[in-house]
Amino acid sequence: MKEGFQVREDYWGGDLGSGEKKAVRQQLFKGNEYWFWLGTEVERAKISVHIYDSDGKLAEEPDGWEKGHFAAAHVIPKTTGSYFVIVNVEESPEERTHWALVYGFR
Amino acid sequence: MTPFTKYLKLITIAAGGLTLCVHGAQVPQRIDIKQLSKTVEDVVVPLPNEIFGALNKLGTVNWKEHVRNDKGTNFTERPRIALLLGTVIADGFIAVQAEDAPTVKEIGQRVLALAKGIGVGNSITPHAKAIIEAADKRNWDSVRQELDRTQNSVQQAMNEVHDEKLSQLVSLGGWLRGTEVLTSVVSKHFSVDGAELLHQPDLLSYFQARLQAMPEFNLPILREIGDALLQVKPLIEAIIDECLGKSPLARKFSAGSDCRTAIDGCRLGR
Secondary structure: OHHHOEEOOOOEEEEEEOOOEEEEEEEEOEOEOEEEEEEEOOOOOEEEEEEEEOOOEEOOOOOOEEEOOEEEEEEOOOOOEEEEEEEEEEEOOOOEEEEEEEEEEO | OOHHHHHHHHHHHHHOOOOOOOOOOOOOOEOOHHHHHOOOOEEEOOOHHHHHHHHHOOOOOOHHHHOOOOOOOOOOOHHHHHHHHHHHHHHHHHHHHOOOHHHHHHHHHHHHHHHHHOOOHHHHHHHHHHHHHHHHOOOHHHHHHHHHHHHHHHHHHHHHOOOHHHHHHHHHHHHHHHHHHHHHHHHHOOOHHHHHOOOOHHHHHHHHHHHHOOHHHOOHHHHHHHHHHHHHHHHHHHHHHOOOOHHHHHHHHHHHHHHHHHHOOOOOOO
């Protein structure tokens, strides 16, 4: 795909209430580069995705973005290990907001 | 893949690399992991290709020496077939790394046969065909994509009929094979960065927990793998926590191979 990223065919999803977060634990490998993309079909929802290392420290690059009902986070892990991908439905007009997360690596 | 996720993938292409809008509110620089750990439910198992990509960046890897094209044993128990399916898909990724088209094509056929053995052959037929066609054209990115789709389709088909445990065994098989190759490469060409790729503590715990939740399968091989994972975990923690030397690692890596030989039904320690 674009710029050599292999986007994983699988995706992770669920539904969250407005203001709710979910954590997905992910193994990342030093030497790889990752992008995580989050989306929801609820167009007026505001969502975000962020990546933390196993000590709870923000681990992502500064070029992540949020645009309404889509968001992305970029990480170049400094160490191999477990990371937390935090999915957040910051605001939503729906009681429950269904979300989906995909990622790519190179 | 649902239409929504296809749309999501299009968005990723359109927006990849662009900073459309920096994070509005201040992002917390730290979160409380102890609190979070209680609520994490999902663990993402990486594709074998993620490990191989990281290995490639450390230096030239002779992928040809890791290619396998033996037909292996035919099993009848569905859990063993599921495990083997995962390892064979991982073998496909290895064959792609080695750019070995004939082996990739054989693996495409083998994956289809195994999938049929556990009743999910229908979902795999188009992927097996695509793997063979892409291998013929030496289109390695397409082969990788189709291998990923194959694993995903198999697991989705299993989840749809509530065979989630078999789906987890497919993941386990792939992870074991990927880890076996990783340990083999790092054993032969040791580097601290290479050894660090072994640092996968949550995956070890995840698979241990999953295996413990499968008592109904009652297969010696699953108990052997569970035992091997228990043995490996403190060894890997020692690798990461202490100064690394080459000879201690060579001893520790053998535990990874034990997991792999257990899958094929060989005895541990052979």
